[in-house]
Amino acid sequence: MSIPKTFTEARKAIAAGTTVRQLVEAALAEAERRKDLNAFLELFPESALAKADEVDAKLKAGKAGALAGMLVSIKDNICYKGHRVGASSRILEGFTSLYSATVVDRLLAADAVIIGRTNCDEFAMGSSNENSAYGLVKNPVDTTKVPGGSSGGAAASVAAGIVHVALGSDTGGSIRQPASFTGTVGFKPTYGRVSRYGLIAFASSFDQIGPFAHDLDDTTAVYSVIAGSDAHDSTTSRTPNDPIALSDPGKLRIGYFREGLERAGMDPEVVAHLQAQIDRLRNEGHTVEPVEVPLLDHQVPTYYILATAEASSNLARFDGIHFGHRSASAKGVEETYRLSRSEGFGPEVKRRILLGTFVLSSGYYDAYYAKAQRVRRILRDRTLEAFERYDLLIGPTCPSTAFAPGEITNPVAMYLQDIFTVQANLVGAPAISLPTGTHSNGLPFGVQLMAKPFDEARLLAAAKTLFLA
Numbered sequence: 001m002s003i004p005k006t007f008t009e010a011r012k013a014i015a016a017g018t019t020v021r022q023l024v025e026a027a028l029a030e031a032e033r034r035k036d037l038n039a040f041l042e043l044f045p046e047s048a049l050a051k052a053d054e055v056d057a058k059l060k061a062g063k064a065g066a067l068a069g070m071l072v073s074i075k076d077n078i079c080y081k082g083h084r085v086g087a088s089s090r091i092l093e094g095f096t097s098l099y100s101a102t103v104v105d106r107l108l109a110a111d112a113v114i115i116g117r118t119n120c121d122e123f124a125m126g127s128s129n130e131n132s133a134y135g136l137v138k139n140p141v142d143t144t145k146v147p148g149g150s151s152g153g154a155a156a157s158v159a160a161g162i163v164h165v166a167l168g169s170d171t172g173g174s175i176r177q178p179a180s181f182t183g184t185v186g187f188k189p190t191y192g193r194v195s196r197y198g199l200i201a202f203a204s205s206f207d208q209i210g211p212f213a214h215d216l217d218d219t220t221a222v223y224s225v226i227a228g229s230d231a232h233d234s235t236t237s238r239t240p241n242d243p244i245a246l247s248d249p250g251k252l253r254i255g256y257f258r259e260g261l262e263r264a265g266m267d268p269e270v271v272a273h274l275q276a277q278i279d280r281l282r283n284e285g286h287t288v289e290p291v292e293v294p295l296l297d298h299q300v301p302t303y304y305i306l307a308t309a310e311a312s313s314n315l316a317r318f319d320g321i322h323f324g325h326r327s328a329s330a331k332g333v334e335e336t337y338r339l340s341r342s343e344g345f346g347p348e349v350k351r352r353i354l355l356g357t358f359v360l361s362s363g364y365y366d367a368y369y370a371k372a373q374r375v376r377r378i379l380r381d382r383t384l385e386a387f388e389r390y391d392l393l394i395g396p397t398c399p400s401t402a403f404a405p406g407e408i409t410n411p412v413a414m415y416l417q418d419i420f421t422v423q424a425n426l427v428g429a430p431a432i433s434l435p436t437g438t439h440s441n442g443l444p445f446g447v448q449l450m451a452k453p454f455d456e457a458r459l460l461a462a463a464k465t466l467f468l469a
């Protein structure tokens, strides 16, 4: 049986007599067949098939939830009770979740089926999935290329047609950049919209869980289920999570980042595509005007100072005593900390911990951490000002299409992958990457739309009506 590409199609198949068990068996078989991608670190056949049977029974009884039969994968930093989770790190080798993330509980309550956990950059730090302790993920569109990162396995699991939706996490672009590289939709909601309870923390003031999918209907269906306040996460907002209609939002005021288009290092085809989109939107009667990107050259440094500072604090708990890997050769507490962390963390994670500890150290705190906080505030204020004039901001998701493993070796060059994505995280705004472009090299790429915080309804409606109808 072939797997229906979208949940909308799966529902039709179910209405025509396909069982959820058949869908789940097909997804598990397809994941096995595409083992070469290394998208999944582990499949969950037992719990997935048990859930499938439960959903089939509920469907028969007319009691099934809104996502009945949706095939989902979860990134390896999202906890699912009784299942292994490891943030693709050796330091969590053998660790089993003691509880489920709120997003997992909500998916299961709505009768989605979780097929397995997906590979990612270690602790979600990276832009190519090359930092995983469990090896590269191949881009299903072109297996000689990376799928992007850090949610590379998540993106690949959707792009390869194994699941309808993947949950990833986005701290500085880790949903949107892999979506752009694999030709999928990738959506980061407003900070505070989706509970982070049960998400292994990287940078707590930036992290947000969100979906990959093939279209806006599936994106919206899963977003509507996972979003909303949660007593387990005090940073979730009480802003009502109203039903989303995906209807025509009318004529919009759209700002675009001219500076982003004129920047050195931009792929000319990515620029030309965005220009064509702008012209088309104008012809359709929308107001599209250039806006200055606030502090563009400061965004990536600000992000990397704040995100590494938060990471150095969040990752202190992995000490060889509380969780996961403990060095076999260590004697005494101090040596246990030192050797377990030295053996358990990979090079990029160590780099981030060192950098974060440095920017927080007493002699440098004001020069780096405190200053970056001030820059973040200015950036937020200026971006919110732009949203007084514009309903949406549009720009490229990434400067280029997917690259080959090993092609970017300089960490700073890798960090610059995030040039267009970190703004939404620094500001807390919702943003989405839409697969609208195909390069002459055959690879897909996306455009990014950003809306003001908590304006997901308009963002998703505009994404569908203006770009993927």
Ligand code: GLN
Pocket (backbone or CB within 6 Å): 124, 125, 126, 127, 149, 150, 169, 170, 171, 172, 173, 174, 175, 202, 307, 418
């Ligand atoms: N590429 C960015 C980083 O390495 C973003 C990661 C993410 O969003 N999790 O920090």
